[in-house]
Amino acid sequence: MKKIKDSEVRWGILGVGNVCEVKSAPAMNIVPNSKLVAVMRRDEEKVKDYATRHGVSKWYTDAQALIDDPEVNAIYIATPPYAHAELTKMAAKSGKPIYVEKPMGRTFSECQEMIKACEDENTPLYVAYYRRELPHFLKIKELIDDGALGEIRTVHINLKQVVKPTVVANLDNNWRVNPQMSGGGYFFDLASHQLDLLDFFFGKITHANGYCSNQGGAYQAEDIVMGSFVFESGVLGSGNWCFTASASDEIDQVILYGNKGSIHFETFGKGEFTLKKENGELENFQFDLPNHIQEPLITTIVEDLLGKGTCNSTGETGARTNWVMDELVKQVV
Structure with a gap:
């Protein structure tokens, strides 16, 4: 090259x-x-x-x-x-x-x-x-590789957001919910970060299946996606993305479960996460994020x-994330 x-x-x-x-x-x-x-x-x-x-x-x-x-x-x-x-x-x-x-x-x-x-x-x-190179995610990768969680069993994504009034009022200028411009809705914009990060942690996803729908009708694209996926390592995963949730239920959570502990973090939050150890002890990590x-x-x-x-973060790894998203939205209900 x-x-x-x-x-x-x-x-x-x-x-x-x-x-x-x-x-x-x-x-x-x-x-x-x-x-x-x-x-x-x-x-x-x-x-x-x-x-x-x-x-x-x-x-x-x-x-x-x-x-x-x-x-x-x-x-x-x-x-x-x-x-x-x-x-x-x-x-x-x-x-x-x-x-x-x-x-x-x-x-x-x-x-x-x-x-x-x-x-x-x-x-x-x-x-x-870029999340592949942020300090708290590099630390999570280090803990996984060093066996802090033992053998990884499952991973779970739970992302719920409300429909913002500005989105509805400005649909003509919002490419993120125009499938012709973005490929889909906020799922393609936000879940892509999460799925790529899991690819960084655990390697390629080889199987994926899901369902999507437009429940809120605020825009053309899907606003809810649920699915499951399997990594080449054998780790199993699931995801639940809803962009028409109640404000009281908004959440950004990813949990990695191993046979010796778990890690809980936000994808789009601060540079912090929590390690839950086998004995139940919690250890909190916090890192400063770069201005840019x-x-x-x-x-x-x-x-x-x-x-x-x-x-x-190459064309090869980036394409893998698109493949997973395509599979998760294949079945419209």
């Missing part, structure tokens, strides 16, 4: 929306041997405003123009999922490494097309599942491209 011959990764971003304000793009100027040099958005006024506020010297309204910029040697695709496949294919032809937002695509099939496009040009493909939440993952990408390390 081709890496970068230069001593610095010089990023160009396709689609500088909200995710680029704090979460990702600013980190590209903080990570050693990394620099943001160009941004692109179709709306000229908005891309000029972004470039001015963030001190980026070059801006474009045409994706191909940014891809062809000789100063840019790595592409970050930060658009909604509907554009990921097309832009990845365009960028891959340049031979420049690609970092794409999550979920990787709208479907597993799109992810396969993206992987093939990059393989054909021998160029790296990374996916923005994608910085640790971007660091591994830069190090990988410069031959100084490795990144474990």
